[in-house]
Structure formats: structure tokens, C-alpha cells
Amino acid sequence: MDQETDLTAGARAATLPAPFREWFAARGWTPRRHQLDLLARTREGRSVLLIAPTGAGKTLAGFLPSLVDLAERARPKPGAPRQGIHTLYISPLKALAVDIQRNLTQPVSEMGLDIRMETRTGDTPAHKRQRQKHVPPDVLLTTPEQLALLIASADAGRFFAGLKYVVLDELHSLVTSKRGHLLSLGLARLRKLAPGMVGIGLSATVAEPEALRRWLVGQTPPGAMADIVTVAGGAKPEITILETDEHVPWAGHSARYAIPAVYEAIRRHRTTLLFVNTRSQAELLFRELWHINADNLPIALHHGSLDVAQRRRVEKAMETNSLRAIVATSTLDLGIDWGDVDLVVHVGAPKGASRLAQRIGRSNHRMDEPSRAILVPANRFEVMECRAAIEANYLGAQDTPPLSEGALDVLAQHVLGRACAEPFEEAEFFDEVRSAAPYSGLDAATFSRVVEFVATGGYALKTYERYARIRRMKDGRWRISHPRIAQQYRLNVGTIVEAPMLNVRLTRQRGGAMRGGMVLGKVEEYFLETLAPGDTFLFSGRTLRFEGIRENECFVTSAAGQDAMVPSYAGGKFPLSTYLAGEVRAMLGDPARWKALPEQVADWLRIQKEKSVLPRRQDLLVETFPRASRHYMVAYPFEGRLAHQTLGMLLTRRLERAGARPLGFVATDYSLAIWGLEDMGGMIRKGALSLAQLFDEDMLGDDLEAWLADSWLLKRTFRNCAVISGLVEKRHPGQEKTGRQVTVSADLIYDVLRAHEPDHILLQATWRDAATGLLDIARLGEMLSRTRGRIMHKDLERISPLAVPVMLEIGKEPVPGGASESLLGEAVDSLIEEAMGGA
Amino acid sequence: MNVVEGIGGVLPAVEIVIAGEGAVCDPSGALYLPADRLLVVSDLHLEKGSSYARRGRMLPPYDTAATLKRLAAVIDRHRPAAVVSLGDSFHDADGAGRMPEAFRERLLLLMAGREWYWISGNHDPLPPEGLPGHWVEELGVGGLIFRHEPSPGEAEGEIAGHLHPGARIVRRGRSVRRACFACDGARLVMPAFGSLTGSLNVLDRAFAGLFRREALTAYMLGAERVYPIAGAMLRPT
Structure with missing residues (x-):
């Protein structure tokens, strides 16, 4: 954090309580304008959306109102009943919650504040969760799934009655998914339990901040919005497209042609972060880099399927700056501490301008210095796409997806959770649900059908009345029919449905008995289904030989030195954004813009114009x-x-x-x-x-x-x-x-x-x-x-x-869907051929 | 690449020989013995939906109707003199009692005018409440013996169910999984007929020792035909 030159800031900082003023002063810092602005607005009871680039001190700003309020509150008299939660912090990642706690503990203890902070995630042991229920901390750091569980318990009312602030981190990434829908319903519930509650959303730059502002507050009246505080972007990033004399391929996604040039770039920088779009690309790039790693540079691999212990080791090495390069699939897979990254390389087209901006934001955490990034297109169309993305980043164009309408399966889950907490009145609950922005357009008939679905499956054939999970009581309210239902609910909460995964275990024995060995990580079942024993594939940076599956484990042996049958590219995870698509089309039709493209790509377009048309x-x-x-x-x-x-x-x-x-x-x-x-x-x-x-x-x-x-x-x-x-x-x-x-x-x-x-x-x-x-x-x-x-x-x-x-x-590509009958027929035909042909 | 090329001509029903007796594998998952005019179906698991609903999982209540409809179709196709339901006819012991009246009538209509044998299974260890038919542990017909669970070791002429066999092949990088009849010429394990029943790979350990591996053929169920696939082409899990 560095000095702010705003002259009024010093005066405004006077509104801070003494311990805070002294803490800032002792470090030679002045609170930033957006931090004070946010504080002033939340003190008036306004919810606020804070939009800031990475490195702008977002977290401290988000917590400042809560910490100030906690510092100023009167000490509880001895024997007074315990207060509930004061501040709730919700992040999409368990790791982030843990990290934030670490980062906040320091200033809190340095200021000598008496504030208890605890995390609660899926990993928190049962006895600690139990204790949190009885003796709630002041600040609870948690995830959307844990919030759903907390509001579904019978003592939710008492637990949240004193709630003052909810801080929502990485809000831009949370709101676009079903997890966001679940969270919006949870917030609607919290607003009922703690009517004075103030929401603080922390977000990267997005295309439509209005949608997020609506999301943050109850839609009563419809269209209500939170305040907004925006921190201007830091220095413009320096983005270039990899220059190479090599032939840029016509098609494909491997970018093999660029590996020597990428390696050179790694050598010239302190720490390089390499982003790719899929796990198989990450494995391939990692292997190719080590192929030519004559200097034995420490280059690591990091993606979501690797074993947790291995990922933590890489993150640790990253924190201590002992790595020169790290190949990763997504910003969210990575831990939090970025070390001294001074270059981001993006292999393959970024598919969206906003995604590119966020990934580049990972380099150089000091926001006043420019970030450096190199884009490596894997084929010729990607060259144009990268060019369009660069221009978009300079133009500040944003193409984050629009927020979607609330999903009904998520609503069904929430309805059951609501009944688990206490009986509810349907009309009143309907109003509460509609106060969540994603569900503001929901009609009463659909809501009733969802409630019916939760009760008896909602079938036209009414045969399940006697097994109903929730029932109407005499006074018209709905309640769960049996405590067992609440137990079932708790086991199934959440919206992340993972593809079945199998452990990958490295053994010594080929064929024969499969047991023992180190776990390398997890692989999707559907991928393993296409393998036959003896097939080789890349995983965890090694070439492995598939031996077989036993129960929920897949056994492999090392096939070092062999060529791997690389997992087929299952298509990019993200489709090309509408904005970039429009830009690529515009570039195609305007020869004046081809000057910005490498010669061989411009040539390709010129010949197209001659032979056909653009x-x-x-x-x-x-x-x-x-x-x-x-x-x-x-x-x-x-x-x-x-x-x-x-x-x-x-x-x-x-x-x-x-x-x-x-x-x-x-x-x-x-x-x-x-x-x-x-x-x-x-x-x-x-x-x-x-x-x-x-x-x-x-x-x-x-x-x-x-x-x-x-x-x-x-x-x-x-x-x-x-x-x-x-x-x-x-x-x-x-x-x-x-x-x-x-x-x-x-x-x-x-x-x-x-x-x-x-x-x-x-x-x-x-x-x-x-x-x-x-x-x-x-x-x-x-x-x-x-x-x-x-x-x-x-x-x-x-x-x-x-x-x-x-x-x-x-x-x-393999044949997806539709043709399984013909494949069976083919299998029979080849059998007949084998039988008849050999004669 | 998406291929929309059509499949070849339709083959006639697949005939097999088990311990010297001829039988026809029907694509519905039923087995027909023309010599005895006998139709065999296994693991109907009727009222599975309501069995789950009782425990708080509201599966669609249409599984019984769907299974009965397919059963009616295959009975209509072969017009058997006798039907053997090879155990697990109902998903639980109360299943028959819980069955809605309309379905019970439909089932009685199918049973009318023919012999009907209920073989006891692990899900339905008691005779179905209020339904006619013979209730037996096992049934011998000529050289064949019908029972729910396959007996361990060799068992020439045994026709069993219980395991819900399924098979998987991989062609052109794509995996196809189907329920199947599993047969090595001596013994046959029937696919589950019920509309909400999944399957277990025939290479799973649960099938260990039941078949002579080199003679095993999986008769995989297609939409309109049965595909005989040699054991050597099958893939685990």
C-alpha cells in the first residue's frame, strides 16, 4: 500500500477511531479515499458494491466498517447474554476464507482490538462447528454452502439476530453460477433475520455493475440498488502477442510451435505464471517445457485434479519465490499468495476480454506498476482473437456474462432448507424469495409448483401424499414431516455436482495384483472409460500407463520416456465471448486492421479474399x-x-x-x-x-x-x-x-x-x-x-x-452422442468380419 | 465429428442355446423358450419409485406403469403359455400391497389365461400380497433350472437374475454401456427388466467364477435388436 495524495483524505481519516488512525500513521499510510467512502456510506446503513482492480486493498476496505463498528461497541457486561455473529464473510473458496483470516489477524492484534474471528468450511471439525453455534465468533468467514446449512438450522434466528455486515468476496465470479443463486436466497433470508444488515460486495471490474448492485440488496421495491464505490484501474497492462518466426498452425490447441519462445520468456523473467484453458493443455505444455529445460529451471504444474498435498507444495514454493514458472488452468485453482510474479503468459486464446484482464491482474500485485503479459495464440483464428482481446483490454471493454435467472432446482433445495429451520407461510416466503434479484421475476404459480415438488415430487399422479417430505399444518404453514428429512437435506446441500472422479494410484506392478502406491490426483470417470489397459496418458506431469480400475481407484504404472496418448481436447471450457466474436468478424472484414496482425496471418486473409470472399x-x-x-x-x-x-x-x-x-x-x-x-x-x-x-x-x-x-x-x-x-x-x-x-x-x-x-x-x-x-x-x-x-x-x-x-x-474428435447404436452395430460387424475374414 | 449415417439392416432376434435348450433373447430384456412357450423376465422391481418415496426421495411414480407396458408388449409379441418372473418382482416386501389399483388390474389382465410363476428374490422374500400365481423358490423346466440368485461355481442349465448384468464396449474413443444377457452356453444371467433398474458390469467381481471367461458372450440390448458381443471385446467398469 502506498501513499495517497488526496489532500482531503487526512481530514476525513479523522473520522476513524483512534486505534485505526494510529495504526495507519505508524506505517506512514493514509487511508485511501475508497476505504473511507465505503465506511461513510455503510455507516448510513447503505449496502455498497466496491469495484476495484487486484491489489487495491479491497479486503481491508471491505472489512473496515465492520472492524470500526466492533472497536467502538461497548464491552459486554459480565453475565450479559452472548451476542450472535456480527460480521459474515463469504467467499467462493475455502482457501480464501482461511487466507483472509490470516491477513486480518495481524492488523487486528496490532491495533489491540478484542475481536474473535473464525472460519467455518467443509473441513471444520464437528466439535468446532458445534462450539461456534453456542459461542459465535464476532466475525465468521465461510462459504455459500455453509451459509445454506446455517440458515437451515433451528437456531438460525438467534444466531443471526445481531448480524450487522455481510462481506461478499469475488462477487463477480459467484453471481454467474447456481452457487450464486443459492447465495442470493441465503441473503434474502438473512435480511429477514437481521433487518438492519448491510451488504458489502467486493468485485473485479464487470460489464454491468447495475446488475450486481441490484443483486446486493432486497428487490423491494424492484430495481433497488446498492451504492457503488469504484477504484480506478492502475497502470495499463503491457500485453503483447508472442512474436515468432515459426509457422503459426492452421488448427489445433497445443501451441507446440511456440514452446522455445515461451521458454526464452521464462528465462528472462523472475517468476512466470502460464495460463491455459484446459487441464490437458496444462499437462502438455508442462511436459514440452521440461523437454527443453536445459537450465533445469524450477517449473511446476498446478491444476484442480492434482492431489491436494501436491498442490499445497507448489503453492508453498510459490510463496517463497522458489519457482521460476508455474503452469495453471485457472486463477481459482490457485492458492492466494502470488509471490513475485512479473510475467503472465496466456497460451491459447483467452476467449473473453474480461477473463484476460483478470488473469493478467495476477501479475505484479502492486497496482500502480503495469502488468506484463504475453499471449500465445495456438492457431491462426486465435491470432485474431488475441489481437481483439488486447484491443479490448486497452479500450476497457468488458464482456462478463449477464446474470442469469434463478434456477428452479436451486430454489427447491432452498425451500426444503427453509422448512428444516422452522415452519413457513407460503405467501410470506414467496415475497422473501422474490426479494432476491435472480428470482425477482418468479411467478406465484411456478413457486407453488416448486413447493409441491419439494413436498411430494410434484407429479400429476398424486400417489405420494402419504410420504410427503413437507406438509401443511392446520394453520396453513408448511413444516417438515420428519426430522430424518432435515438430516437428508444436510447431506445434500450445495450446487456443485462433480463428475464422478477416481483416484489415480501409481503402482509398480504391471497387470496382476493392483494395490498400494502413491495417489497422484483424481481423473474423471468418463475419461478413464475410454482407456484400455496398456494405454498411456499424461497426468501430473508424467506419462502413465493405465493398468485397470478397482473399486473407486484407477491403477497406473510409470511409462516414462514413452509417447502418451494425450487426453483428447474436449473443447475449450469457455466458448468465445460474443464481444470478441464481433471484434474478430470486424477485423476479418476490414483489411486496414490486418496491419496489426503477423504477416503470415494477414497473408492468409489476403489469399482468402482472392480465392473466395471475406x-x-x-x-x-x-x-x-x-x-x-x-x-x-x-x-x-x-x-x-x-x-x-x-x-x-x-x-x-x-x-x-x-x-x-x-x-x-x-x-x-x-x-x-x-x-x-x-x-x-x-x-x-x-x-x-x-x-x-x-x-x-x-x-x-x-x-x-x-x-x-x-x-x-x-x-x-x-x-x-x-x-x-x-x-x-x-x-x-x-x-x-x-x-x-x-x-x-x-x-x-x-x-x-x-x-x-x-x-x-x-x-x-x-x-x-x-x-x-x-x-x-x-x-x-x-x-x-x-x-x-x-x-x-x-x-x-x-x-x-x-x-x-x-x-x-x-x-x-470422437463421436459425441447419438450414434451409440451404430457403434454397437459396428462392433458386431467387426466380429463377423473377424469370423468370416479369417477363413 | 458427429456421424449421422444410418445403421445396417435389422437382424432377426438372437437365438441362443443354453445347456442344449434353444431360447430367444428379446431386445426388451425378456427370454423366450419357444419349445415350452415360456417367457422369462427378471428383476421387475415394481413399485421402486414409491419405495424410494417412502424414504424421502420422490422418484417419478410412473416406473410400474412403464414396466407393465413393456411387459404387455413382450407378452403380446410371443403370446406365451407360461411366464416366469425371476425374483425381485417387487422392489420391497410391501410393494404388491402398495401398488395402485389400476396397475394391479393391468397386471391381472396380463396374468389371465396363462401359468404364472413368481420366484422369490432378496427384495421380495414373501409372496406378493393379493396376487394369484405360483410362488416358488426355484423352478425346473427340462434341462433348465430357474432361480433368482446364481449359485456359486458351475451350474449347467441355470437361468438366474439378481446381478443386473450390463456390458461396455469402446469404439472410436467412445464408450457404449447397455444392459445385457450374460451367457457362456452353460449358464445365463438375465438383464433386469424393470424401468428404473441400473446395471452392473459383467466383468465386476460379483460375477467372478460364474462363467467360463473364454466362452462368455454379452448379448447387449439395443433399441430394436440384441447385439452379441464376444467377452474379449468387453471393458470393465
Whole structure:
């Protein structure tokens, strides 16, 4: 923290109690303007959203009102009843809560304040949690899931009656998920229990601060907003695109070409943080760097699947500055102390301008010095995307996703939790739920259906009345029917449904007996399902040989020195943001902007212009051409892989009907290629196929419905909704041993429900989830309406330069969904071939 | 890459031989013995939804209806003279008593005019309340013996259920998992017929010692046909 030159600050600091003034003075510091501003507003009972870049002293600012209030309160008289919680701090990460406690303890003890601070997370031992209930600390640092548990207990009223402040950290990342929905409902409850409570939200810069300001306060009246205090950004970051003489690849995500240059950059800096988008990219980059690590620089690997102990070791080494580089997947996977990072390298395109800004913010924690970052595009389209992201960062453009409507499965969980605490009156509770911003648009009928769902499953066939989990009492209020229900609720609270993971255990023996060995981390079950014994893959920085699975452990042996079959790139975790997509399209259509691009990329675009055409920003280009014995249609919507995948599914259905005999398609973030047996270009020329009709928005009606009916996408979404809403149980560690046979498969429930009650509330919740998540329907719909009447068709004799990247993806990805019957048929065919062919 | 190419022509129902007796594997998961006009179904787990609901998990109450509908279809297809329900016909001992009246009538209609054998299972150790049919521990027909749980070791001609066998193959990097009939020519373990029943991989330790591994074939259930897959192609878990 350094000196503030604001002249009035000194005068305003006078409002601070003596211990605080002296503490600041002893360090030669003056409280910053935003810290005092926040203090003044909260003292008037206003909730406040504090927006500040990393390193601006956000945490201290957020806690200042609470600490001042605690310092000024009268000492409790001996024998007076104990106070409840004074301040609640909620963060998305357990580690963050622990870290904040450490950081606050120092100033609190230096000022000699009598304040008790404790953390409460999933790791807190039962006896300590019990004690916290009886003897609440002044400040409790916790997570959204723990808050849900606390408000669902019978003594929640007493526990929170004296609550004055709620500090919400990393609010921008919390609010976009179902965890955010759960938290918003928890806050609505807290506002009831402690009406004078003040909310303080701490957030990085976001596109629409108004949405966060509404989120922070009760929506009574609708549209009410918290105050806002903004800290201006520090020095502009210095971002460059990696310069290299190497050939930038047409397609792919590995960025192998850039490894020597990246290594050089690491050598020239103190500590480098390398970000990639997926775990498999992290493993690959790590291995490639060590391949050429002639100087034996300490380079480490860090991602969420690694064993906790190993992650902690890396974080520790990071704190003590004993690492030169660390390869990581996301800022949230990492611990908190960043050491002396002086360079951030981003391998692969950042996919969103805001994400880039936040990752870069990790370098150089002093906010008045510029951060340094190098972007490493993995292919040519990514070069344009990186360029667009850099310009956005300089322009201060933000593209954080808009806040979504509150999910109904989360609401169902909250309703049961509410009943666990004490009986509730439906109408009153409905008003409380609607005071949470994500649920402000909820109608009474839907709310009643959710309550019915919680009670008896909400089925049209009323056969479960006698088993109801919550029942109406004579006075009309709802209560739980049995204490066992509250117990079940406690085991299933939360919105994080993890894909089943298996421990990876390194043993010595090949084949044969599998036991013992060190745990390297966890891998998703679905990935291991595609492996056969003897297959090799990269994990934890090593090449491993898969030996087999026993119970919930996967056994591997070392395959050092062998080439690994790398986990297939399952697509970026994040689709290209709408903002960046628009910028890339604009760049494509404006040759004046190509000067900013590397020569080989600009050349590529020039040749495209010669051989085909470049679409303008608002246009949709569709190319058709033959290749080998197939005919191709390539479209360039630039709307992200999810939307393209949905579009591909729908277009193939329509082309099938039009007689074009499509065979398959592949989608990337930028474009979509469909291939078939008929000459689609010829059909368009002759008028047998109309592009306007093919791309008409009406595809989002019946065609979508028909395709989705059996889609694995919906089943996967349903599984999450079923767990969160409490329809099926969460899988707990150790339970896997009892086998699949005893756990009810959510897929089977889905099939039964869809056949017998297609309008069920949980199917509606699933559909809404999928439409905004995996299908990206809103974005597809916007694209279709934007490009209406603006489709440019180019019938070519051969493949165009722009089509090369997507064409290279064909055959690389495994077949997702839909075709399992044909795979079974194939397995039988190969069996027949084996039997007949050998004769 | 998404492939939308169609599958080849539909093969006729798969016929197998168990201990010298001919049988047909129906894609619904039922087994039909034409010589005896006998239909076998296993692990119906009727009223599983309500069994969970009793314990606070409100699964859809439509599983019984769905199972009965499929049972009606397969009975209509083969018109058997006798039906064997190979145990775990109801998900718990009170299942039959809890079954809504409409379903009970539907079931009685299916039972009318044919012999019906309820074999006792671990989920339903007592005769189903208020339903006709013969209640037996096991049943011998020709060279075949029907019982719920497979007996340990070799058992020529045994047809059992209980384990809910399923199989998994991997093709082109993709995994396909289906319920299956598991058979090595001497013994057959039936797939579960109930609509809310999951499956257990036939390579799981629970199946150890039941089959001659080299002769094991998994008859995986497809939408309209049964796919015989050699044991060597199967993958664990």
C-alpha cells in the first residue's frame, strides 16, 4: 500500500477511531479515499458494491466498517447474554476464507482490538462447528454452502439476530453460477433475520455493475440498488502477442510451435505464471517445457485434479519465490499468495476480454506498476482473437456474462432448507424469495409448483401424499414431516455436482495384483472409460500407463520416456465471448486492421479474399466445395463452439430432409463444416436448396425439440438438476463401492419422466439450464436473426483458405452422442468380419 | 465429428442355446423358450419409485406403469403359455400391497389365461400380497433350472437374475454401456427388466467364477435388436 495524495483524505481519516488512525500513521499510510467512502456510506446503513482492480486493498476496505463498528461497541457486561455473529464473510473458496483470516489477524492484534474471528468450511471439525453455534465468533468467514446449512438450522434466528455486515468476496465470479443463486436466497433470508444488515460486495471490474448492485440488496421495491464505490484501474497492462518466426498452425490447441519462445520468456523473467484453458493443455505444455529445460529451471504444474498435498507444495514454493514458472488452468485453482510474479503468459486464446484482464491482474500485485503479459495464440483464428482481446483490454471493454435467472432446482433445495429451520407461510416466503434479484421475476404459480415438488415430487399422479417430505399444518404453514428429512437435506446441500472422479494410484506392478502406491490426483470417470489397459496418458506431469480400475481407484504404472496418448481436447471450457466474436468478424472484414496482425496471418486473409470472399461484420459467409468423394458446406458464424454444435445438429436434420444426404459435421469456436453425399453447392444454384430457409430461425422450434428429446446433453443437465433439487442423492466418497446397481440412475428417471410427464417442473428446469448453458440457444437465435437476408454464398471448386482450420478438425474428435447404436452395430460387424475374414 | 449415417439392416432376434435348450433373447430384456412357450423376465422391481418415496426421495411414480407396458408388449409379441418372473418382482416386501389399483388390474389382465410363476428374490422374500400365481423358490423346466440368485461355481442349465448384468464396449474413443444377457452356453444371467433398474458390469467381481471367461458372450440390448458381443471385446467398469 502506498501513499495517497488526496489532500482531503487526512481530514476525513479523522473520522476513524483512534486505534485505526494510529495504526495507519505508524506505517506512514493514509487511508485511501475508497476505504473511507465505503465506511461513510455503510455507516448510513447503505449496502455498497466496491469495484476495484487486484491489489487495491479491497479486503481491508471491505472489512473496515465492520472492524470500526466492533472497536467502538461497548464491552459486554459480565453475565450479559452472548451476542450472535456480527460480521459474515463469504467467499467462493475455502482457501480464501482461511487466507483472509490470516491477513486480518495481524492488523487486528496490532491495533489491540478484542475481536474473535473464525472460519467455518467443509473441513471444520464437528466439535468446532458445534462450539461456534453456542459461542459465535464476532466475525465468521465461510462459504455459500455453509451459509445454506446455517440458515437451515433451528437456531438460525438467534444466531443471526445481531448480524450487522455481510462481506461478499469475488462477487463477480459467484453471481454467474447456481452457487450464486443459492447465495442470493441465503441473503434474502438473512435480511429477514437481521433487518438492519448491510451488504458489502467486493468485485473485479464487470460489464454491468447495475446488475450486481441490484443483486446486493432486497428487490423491494424492484430495481433497488446498492451504492457503488469504484477504484480506478492502475497502470495499463503491457500485453503483447508472442512474436515468432515459426509457422503459426492452421488448427489445433497445443501451441507446440511456440514452446522455445515461451521458454526464452521464462528465462528472462523472475517468476512466470502460464495460463491455459484446459487441464490437458496444462499437462502438455508442462511436459514440452521440461523437454527443453536445459537450465533445469524450477517449473511446476498446478491444476484442480492434482492431489491436494501436491498442490499445497507448489503453492508453498510459490510463496517463497522458489519457482521460476508455474503452469495453471485457472486463477481459482490457485492458492492466494502470488509471490513475485512479473510475467503472465496466456497460451491459447483467452476467449473473453474480461477473463484476460483478470488473469493478467495476477501479475505484479502492486497496482500502480503495469502488468506484463504475453499471449500465445495456438492457431491462426486465435491470432485474431488475441489481437481483439488486447484491443479490448486497452479500450476497457468488458464482456462478463449477464446474470442469469434463478434456477428452479436451486430454489427447491432452498425451500426444503427453509422448512428444516422452522415452519413457513407460503405467501410470506414467496415475497422473501422474490426479494432476491435472480428470482425477482418468479411467478406465484411456478413457486407453488416448486413447493409441491419439494413436498411430494410434484407429479400429476398424486400417489405420494402419504410420504410427503413437507406438509401443511392446520394453520396453513408448511413444516417438515420428519426430522430424518432435515438430516437428508444436510447431506445434500450445495450446487456443485462433480463428475464422478477416481483416484489415480501409481503402482509398480504391471497387470496382476493392483494395490498400494502413491495417489497422484483424481481423473474423471468418463475419461478413464475410454482407456484400455496398456494405454498411456499424461497426468501430473508424467506419462502413465493405465493398468485397470478397482473399486473407486484407477491403477497406473510409470511409462516414462514413452509417447502418451494425450487426453483428447474436449473443447475449450469457455466458448468465445460474443464481444470478441464481433471484434474478430470486424477485423476479418476490414483489411486496414490486418496491419496489426503477423504477416503470415494477414497473408492468409489476403489469399482468402482472392480465392473466395471475406464476410463483412454483419454477414454470414457460407462456402460449398467438393473434396475427395464428399461435398462440404462450411459456415462462419463466429458464435462459439456450443452454439455451432447446436446449429450443426439442426442443419444436418434439415439437409437430410432436403435430400442432401449429410453424413456428419464438426464445429469449432469460429466455424462449422458439414459434409454429405450430394452436391450442396449445386443444389443451391439450381434452387433445390434455399440457404435462407435452411438458416431460418424456425429451426429453433420443432426441429430443436425433436433432436433434444434423446440428446445426451439434456440427460447430463437433468442429472445435475436431479441432484441439486434433492430428487436423487449426491454421491459421497466411498459410496461408489456399493456399485451402480443400487444407485438409481438419473438417466432412467429422465426417460420415465419424459415419457409420462413431459411438463414436469424438473424437466422445465433442465430445459432452461440447457438452453442457456450447453446449447447456447439465445446466442444462436440472435445470430440467425442478425444474418437474416445477409447470407453470402460462395460456391467453390476447392477448399478455401478460411475453411482449412475447421477441415483439419474433422476426424480428430470422437463421436459425441447419438450414434451409440451404430457403434454397437459396428462392433458386431467387426466380429463377423473377424469370423468370416479369417477363413 | 458427429456421424449421422444410418445403421445396417435389422437382424432377426438372437437365438441362443443354453445347456442344449434353444431360447430367444428379446431386445426388451425378456427370454423366450419357444419349445415350452415360456417367457422369462427378471428383476421387475415394481413399485421402486414409491419405495424410494417412502424414504424421502420422490422418484417419478410412473416406473410400474412403464414396466407393465413393456411387459404387455413382450407378452403380446410371443403370446406365451407360461411366464416366469425371476425374483425381485417387487422392489420391497410391501410393494404388491402398495401398488395402485389400476396397475394391479393391468397386471391381472396380463396374468389371465396363462401359468404364472413368481420366484422369490432378496427384495421380495414373501409372496406378493393379493396376487394369484405360483410362488416358488426355484423352478425346473427340462434341462433348465430357474432361480433368482446364481449359485456359486458351475451350474449347467441355470437361468438366474439378481446381478443386473450390463456390458461396455469402446469404439472410436467412445464408450457404449447397455444392459445385457450374460451367457457362456452353460449358464445365463438375465438383464433386469424393470424401468428404473441400473446395471452392473459383467466383468465386476460379483460375477467372478460364474462363467467360463473364454466362452462368455454379452448379448447387449439395443433399441430394436440384441447385439452379441464376444467377452474379449468387453471393458470393465
